[in-house]
Amino acid sequence: MTxxxxxxxxxxxxxxxPGVVANDDVNLALYEGEILALLGENGAGKSTLMNIIYGLYxxxxxxxxxxxxxxxxxxxxxxxxxxxxxxHQHFQLVPVMTVAENIMLGAESVKRGLLDVKKVAREIQExxxxxxxxxxxxxxxxxxxxxxxQRVEIIKALYREAEILILDEPTAVLTPQEIEGLFAIMKRLxxxxxxxxxxxxxxxxxxxxxxxxxxxxxGRVVGETTPAExxxxxxxxxxxxxxxxxxxxxxxxxxxxxxxxxxxxxAHSDLGEPALRGVSFxxxxxxxxxxAGVQGNGQTELVEVITGLRRAEGGKVFINGEDMTNARPRIxxxxxxxxxxxxxRHAYGMVASYPVADNLVLNTYNLPPFAKGISINRPxxxxxxxxxxxxxxxxxxxxxxxxxxxxxGNQQKMVVAREFSRPIKLLIAAQPTRGIxxxxxxxxxxxxxxxxxxxxxxxxxxxxxDEIMALSDRIAVMYKxxxxxxxxxxxxxxxxxxxxxxxxxxxxxxDEIAF
Amino acid sequence: xxxxxxxxxxxxxxxxxxxxxxxxxxxxxSLPLPNNSIWKVLFGVSTLNFTLRATIxxxxxxxxxxxxxxxxxxxxxIEGMMLAGAFAGFVVKVxxxxxxxxxxxxxxxxxxxxxxxxxxxxxxxxxxxxKMDQIISGTFLILLALGLTSYLFNPDWVAEGKFSPIAIPGxxxxxxxxxxxxxxxxxxxxxxxxxxxLHIGLFHTKWGLRSRAAGEHPxxxxxxxxxxxxxxxxxxxxxxxxAGLAGGFLVLEAVGQFQEGMTAGRGFISLAAMIFGNWMxxxxxxxxTLFGYTQGVQNALLLAGVVNIPRHFISMLPYVVTIIAxxxxxxxxxxxxxxxxxxxxxxxxx
Numbered sequence: 001m002t003x004x005x006x007x008x009x010x011x012x013x014x015x016x017x018p019g020v021v022a023n024d025d026v027n028l029a030l031y032e033g034e035i036l037a038l039l040g041e042n043g044a045g046k047s048t049l050m051n052i053i054y055g056l057y058x059x060x061x062x063x064x065x066x067x068x069x070x071x072x073x074x075x076x077x078x079x080x081x082x083x084x085x086x087x088h089q090h091f092q093l094v095p096v097m098t099v100a101e102n103i104m105l106g107a108e109s110v111k112r113g114l115l116d117v118k119k120v121a122r123e124i125q126e127x128x129x130x131x132x133x134x135x136x137x138x139x140x141x142x143x144x145x146x147x148x149x150q151r152v153e154i155i156k157a158l159y160r161e162a163e164i165l166i167l168d169e170p171t172a173v174l175t176p177q178e179i180e181g182l183f184a185i186m187k188r189l190x191x192x193x194x195x196x197x198x199x200x201x202x203x204x205x206x207x208x209x210x211x212x213x214x215x216x217x218x219g220r221v222v223g224e225t226t227p228a229e230x231x232x233x234x235x236x237x238x239x240x241x242x243x244x245x246x247x248x249x250x251x252x253x254x255x256x257x258x259x260x261x262x263x264x265x266x267a268h269s270d271l272g273e274p275a276l277r278g279v280s281f282x283x284x285x286x287x288x289x290x291x292a293g294v295q296g297n298g299q300t301e302l303v304e305v306i307t308g309l310r311r312a313e314g315g316k317v318f319i320n321g322e323d324m325t326n327a328r329p330r331i332x333x334x335x336x337x338x339x340x341x342x343x344x345r346h347a348y349g350m351v352a353s354y355p356v357a358d359n360l361v362l363n364t365y366n367l368p369p370f371a372k373g374i375s376i377n378r379p380x381x382x383x384x385x386x387x388x389x390x391x392x393x394x395x396x397x398x399x400x401x402x403x404x405x406x407x408x409g410n411q412q413k414m415v416v417a418r419e420f421s422r423p424i425k426l427l428i429a430a431q432p433t434r435g436i437x438x439x440x441x442x443x444x445x446x447x448x449x450x451x452x453x454x455x456x457x458x459x460x461x462x463x464x465x466d467e468i469m470a471l472s473d474r475i476a477v478m479y480k481x482x483x484x485x486x487x488x489x490x491x492x493x494x495x496x497x498x499x500x501x502x503x504x505x506x507x508x509x510x511d512e513i514a515f
Numbered sequence: 516x517x518x519x520x521x522x523x524x525x526x527x528x529x530x531x532x533x534x535x536x537x538x539x540x541x542x543x544x545s546l547p548l549p550n551n552s553i554w555k556v557l558f559g560v561s562t563l564n565f566t567l568r569a570t571i572x573x574x575x576x577x578x579x580x581x582x583x584x585x586x587x588x589x590x591x592x593i594e595g596m597m598l599a600g601a602f603a604g605f606v607v608k609v610x611x612x613x614x615x616x617x618x619x620x621x622x623x624x625x626x627x628x629x630x631x632x633x634x635x636x637x638x639x640x641x642x643x644x645x646k647m648d649q650i651i652s653g654t655f656l657i658l659l660a661l662g663l664t665s666y667l668f669n670p671d672w673v674a675e676g677k678f679s680p681i682a683i684p685g686x687x688x689x690x691x692x693x694x695x696x697x698x699x700x701x702x703x704x705x706x707x708x709x710x711x712x713l714h715i716g717l718f719h720t721k722w723g724l725r726s727r728a729a730g731e732h733p734x735x736x737x738x739x740x741x742x743x744x745x746x747x748x749x750x751x752x753x754x755x756x757x758a759g760l761a762g763g764f765l766v767l768e769a770v771g772q773f774q775e776g777m778t779a780g781r782g783f784i785s786l787a788a789m790i791f792g793n794w795m796x797x798x799x800x801x802x803x804t805l806f807g808y809t810q811g812v813q814n815a816l817l818l819a820g821v822v823n824i825p826r827h828f829i830s831m832l833p834y835v836v837t838i839i840a841x842x843x844x845x846x847x848x849x850x851x852x853x854x855x856x857x858x859x860x861x862x863x864x865x
Contacts, residue, residue, distance in 0.1 A: 056738065077740030092735035094728050095852070105728050106739030108721040115719050156739075 005068045007032050007195050008053070008084070008164050013062035015048055015219075022048040023059070024219040030164065035186060035196045037210035039203070041239055041437045042408065045219035046199045047089065050166050053197075054086045055079040066164075080107075085157025086166040089199075091149050095142035099135055100124060103156050127158050131188055146294070147178040154185065165189065166197045171205055175294055176465060176498035183209050201239070201438075202466075203232040215239055240438045250449045253473040256285030259320060259426050259457035260306070260338075266314035267305045275301040277481040278315065283426070288448070288458040289486075290472025292465060294501050298481040299461045300343060303430045306459070307340045308332045309348075319426060333363050336426065339419035341412075343430035343461070349415040352404030356396050357385035359403045360418045392417035393443060409440030416444055420451060427451055430461040445471060465494060465501075479503045530797050533804040536563070541691045551819055562815040563695045568769055569814075569833075570800075570807030571706045572597070572778075575761035576785025577792065577799035578706075578713050582754035583635075584794060585717060586747045587730035587853040588642050589649040592656030593758045594782025596634040600762025602664040603630030605773035608674040608766070616676045623674075624702070624763045631759015632752050634660070639751035643744050646857045657782070665775050677771035678702060702764045709757065714796040726750055730851035733858040743858050758782070780834070787837045793848045805840065809833040 006029035015023040022045045030036050040046045051057045053064065055073035064071050066082045073079055079086075093102050100120045109116040121137035128135055133151045141149060150170060157165055167186075171179045186196060186209060200206050206213055207227045215223045215238040223238045237243050260283040269275035275298045283289045293299055304310035306317055308329040317325045319336035332338055342348035350359045361370050361381050369380040385399035394413045396406055403411060416432070429448060433441040448471060452458050462468050468475055469492070476486045477500035484500050536558075543558040556562065576593045583590035604627030611619040634656055641652040678700035687697040696707075717723035726746050728736040733743040761781070766773050784806050791805075792798025810833045817826055 054738070075740055076738050080740055086738070088738065092732065092738045094732040094735055096731055096849075097724075097727070101724060102735075105724055105736060106741045108724060110721055113720060114715070115721065115724060 004031055006030055006065070007067055008197075009065040009068075010049070010053065011063045011065070013049065013052060013059045013064075015045075015052060015057060016060045021219050023052070026062070026216070026219070026221055028214060028221065030195050030197060032195050033190055033193050034211045035190055035198055035209055037206040037213045038197055038199045038216060039201065039206050039213055039235060039239060040216035041201055042435050043437070044216045044239070046216055047168055048219075049216070050086065050168055050197070050199065053079065054084060054166060077106075080160050080162075083161060083163040084166065085160055085162025085164070087150065087153040087157065087168060087170055089169040089172065091146075091153055093141045093149055093152060095140075097141060098137065099139050099141060099144075099152050100137040102141055102152060103137075103159050107160055123159065124155060127155050131155075131158065131185060131192070133158075133185060146173045147175070147181065150174070150178075150182065151185075154189075162194070164195050164197070166199070168199045169201075170198070171200060171202060173295070175501045176494050177502060179205070203235050206235065207232065217241055236438060242439075248445050248449060248470045250471075251453065253287045253452065255287040255473070256455065258282045258284050260459060261318040261321075262302075262306065262315070263318075264315035265302070265305060265312055265317065267301050267310055267312055269301060275481050276305065276315075279478075279481070279483050280315075281476055281483060281486060283457040283459050285425070285455045285457050286452055287473040288452050288460055288471050290468040290475045290489075291459065291461040291478055292468045292475055292497055292501060293463075293478035295463045297478045299430070299463075299478055301481075302478070303340070303343065303428055303459075303461055306332075307338070307342075307428060330363070334367075337422075337424050338426035338428060339422060339424045341415055341419050341427075341429040341432050343434065345411055345415050350403050350411060353402055355400045356389065356394065356403050356406070356414055357381050357399040359414055360385050360388055362418065364422065388417040388421055391421075392447075407437075409436035412436050413440055413443065416447060420447055424451075424456055427456050427458045428461075429458065431463060432460070433462075433464070433467060441467075465497060468497070469494065477501055527798075530801045533801050536566075536804070536808060537692065537695070540695075544691050553822075556815045556819045557812060559815070560691060560694045562811045563691070564811075565814045566804065566808045566811030567695060567699070567703065568807075569810035570803045571703050572761040572764050572769075572781050573785050573788050573803035573806055574710060574800050575706050575757055575764065576782055577788040577803055578709055578796060579631075579754040579756075579758035579761070580786055580789040581713065581717075581794055581796060581799060582750045582757060583638075584789070584854055585730045585851055586726045586750040587733060587743075587851055587856065587858070588639065588747055588751045589855045590638065590653055590751070590754060591650055591786060592634070592638055592653030592782075593761075593785050594778055594780070595653075595657035595660035596631045596638075596755050596758035597762040597765070597778045597782050598657075598660040598664055598776070599634050600627035600631040600759030601766045601777060602660075602668070602762070602773055603627050603759070604763040605672070605674055605766045606667075609672045612673075612675045620676070620678055620767050623767045624760070627759045627763030627767070628756045629759070631755040631757070631762065633755070634759070635752040635755015636748070638755065639748045642751070643747055643857070646859075649855050661776060664773075668773065668775055672773075674766070674772055677766075678768040700768045702760065702768045705760070706764070710796045710800045717796065722746075727851070729858075730853055733853050733856075737858070747858075761785075784833065784837050787841045790848055790850075791840050794850060802840070806833055806837055809836045 008030040010026060010028045013023050013026040026049055038046050048057060052059045055076045055078050064073065071082060100117050103124055104120045109119045124137040127133065133155055135148060135151050135155065141152065170182060174182060189196060198210060207230065210227060213225050213227065213230060214221055217239060263280050265276050265279040267276040279302060281289065291299055301310055305312045308327055312325050316323060319338060324332050324336050346352060361384065364370055365376065370377055382399055389396060389399060392413050394417060395410045403414060432444055448458060460471055472489050474486055474488055475492050475497060476483050477497060479501065484505055540558040540563055543554050544560060548555050576597060579593050580590055604623040607626035608619055608623035611622050638652055638656055641647040642649045680698050680700050683697040687693040717727060725736060725741050728741060729743045729746045736743050765777055788802035788806055789799045791802035813829050813832045816822055816829050
């Protein structure tokens with residue numbers, strides 16, 4: 001097999017950004033008709049490497065060969081001409097343009113000086129037919145669900161006659177059913193002779209779909225294997241560089257009094273459209289209620305309303321039996337004894353330019369011992385910081401280092417340290433492990449379970465189904481601003497939750513399966 | 516309702532207003548009314564002629580704005596670009612007074628457009644290459660134009676002659692419509708054709724598709740090999756040229772002379788027309804017509820003296836309407852998503 005010439009080969013690629021080596025002497029070969037998985041944690045250098053192959057970044061050192069020929073790439077235009085197509089992690093689609101316009105952009109069909117939309121639409125229909133990629137060429141991209149937008153991205157590459165497809169974290173935004181659909185498409189592309197680089201940090205997916213797996217860590221290739229030889233545990237250890245415990249150990253929940261009660265909650269999104277349409281649920285002491293759902297179904301608004309960051313347009317929020325509807329955030333955190341790990345840590349969780357020590361007292365700086373009258377007690381803040389840094393394993397050069405210069409995982413551990421170290425009755429954790437390394441995820445998961453065992457009521461909102469399944473005692477699924485169902489963890493399966501995430505209720509499901 | 520239909524609707528409202536105005540005028544003019552009746556003042560042919568004359572610089576200014584902003588460059592400096600165009604056109608006209616009239620006027624137009632192009636290019640350079648805040652750069656252009664033209668202007672200079680109307684054979688005989696649309700000087704025709712061309716260009720050509728992509732999602736364009744900053748330079752310069760032409764219109768077609776600060780806020784009203792028209796050429800033309808009409812009515816009211824209001828209040832009319840129109844629209848129009856944001860690639864910064 002290795003005797004053949006690879007369709008794509010990179011040799012000794014090194015990429016340095018100011019202060020960071022993103023890729024360090026990387027070698028990689030892709031053979032015709034194979035699905036090569038590139039596995040690695042966030043920040044391992046996968047996306048950088050792909051951006052180099054796609055001509056978006058210039059490598060500091062190293063060479064790229066396409067079909068055995070050395071190539072120089074100055075822009076994506078060169079990569080496209082060489083038959084390389086890329087589906088980016090964040091879709092590169094213009095929301096206010098149609099599918100056809102998006103697909104032809106940069107490779108337009110022109111008849112008598114004007115765009116030939118009809119011809120492009122015809123070609124799109126041919127492609128969607130051949131690869132089972134169903135899209136309407138005349139639909140506006142912003143009106144399409146994420147899964148369909150991804151198909152548009154794939155067609156965009158195929159329209160340019162790509163032979164090599166790079167899929168950068170394509171499953172991150174999809175429901176389990178959409179992921180199956182994508183895998184079917186990938187198999188179909190493979191049958192038609194396309195070669196695919198599939199980037200992921202999800203072990204199950206990599207083992208399921210790929211022919212060969214290359215693992216990247218800290219910018220270096222640390223190993224190569226095949227799904228037949230590998231196990232999830234071995235891959236995780238390769239990714240992280242040490243043994244990782246993938247399952248969360250937890251005792252059965254012992255729920256007590258109701259801490260958080262939400263009744264018929266209604267709220268608008270930033271665009272003024274209804275985002276919550278009458279949401280009701282309870283969270284009790286000592287249990288974790290996981291809120292699952294495809295992003296953008298009202299989860300963000302739900303957390304913001306409960307924490308006082310967004311106005312409720314209707315309904316009630318009770319914390320410890322007290323009406324906290326539309327109360328100010330400080331009242332909710334201090335009087336309601338609640339804490340909040342926000343989903344966007346850069347916007348809401350921390351002040352990047354402040355030192356770690358100050359970030360650790362962002363919501364307690366006005367209370368003793370950190371405040372003495374109107375002045376701040378620096379020694380107390382520093383001492384507090386040193387204690388938390390040690391307890392929560394925040395890797396920082398010093399408590400006075402600006403929080404913005406820490407890695408994502410350590411920033412999140414800092415936020416968690418601040419929120420978990422106060423005496424609390426309610427913990428609201430939104431996407432607590434988004435974009436951080438497996439090691440930090442493991443640590444934060446343990447801390448959340450520990451809080452539950454102390455008797456804290458936990459509301460966990462996550463787009464990662466695995467996280468919801470691993471931590472929750474009960475699972476609520478949000479769809480279009482409503483809670484479709486709340487299921488005990490024992491009764492939930494990935495498939496049943498996945499269907500709910502797509503808006504299919506339990507009683508409607510019979511038809512769905514028959515179909 | 517999808518955004519596409521929403522876009523089209525805002526564009527149609529403006530155009531619909533202009534057509535309604537024309538229809539009312541046709542009816543009014545067919546009735547035997549005395550010349551000083553309020554109907555004749557509001558909808559008479561001379562009011563519509565005033566309206567068109569007031570609309571043209573606003574429409575050109577709005578097209579200049581659309582050109583820049585559709586690719587993602589905010590341009591609040593249209594006022595300055597217009598003024599620079601007006602002054603350059605005037606200076607060249609004065610210098611060529613002894614040439615045949617048409618040649619001299621065309622030289623003036625050429626100078627106005629060239630001055631606008633220079634201003635546009637400077638704006639692009641500041642915004643793209645030097646990553647300056649685009650609002651500041653636009654403000655700078657306005658102040659530069661105001662200061663330089665006032666400083667260099669010599670009140671003794673006199674331009675001799677201006678563009679005169681060219682009647683289009685046949686069409687100019689149509690009642691009302693002919694008088695309003697088909698008996699105009701050349702820049703007026705050019706401006707109206709430009710609106711149509713810009714619409715076709717933006718929505719039906721390669722250039723337009725790429726320009727809009729640059730203004731909505733530059734990274735998407737870049738990943739498909741479209742040179743975002745090339746289109747931004749190009750269109751900002753083109754926008755400057757169109758704004759310069761608006762200045763040329765004021766000097767060479769409307770007034771015939773230059774006056775200090777003669778643009779009198781038209782650049783800003785153009786921006787309002789662009790926003791009101793939702794960054795669509797026809798929508799902006801409709802909005803410019805609305806604003807132009809208030810100026811036409813203002814003129815007609817002042818001349819006819821039929822209403823007993825101090826003239827200062829009547830003079831406020833166009834500005835008041837602009838404020839109301841734009842204030843009522845906030846949140847209902849949608850500017851290009853990447854407007855005002857510098858686009859940097861890792862590749863281009865090396």
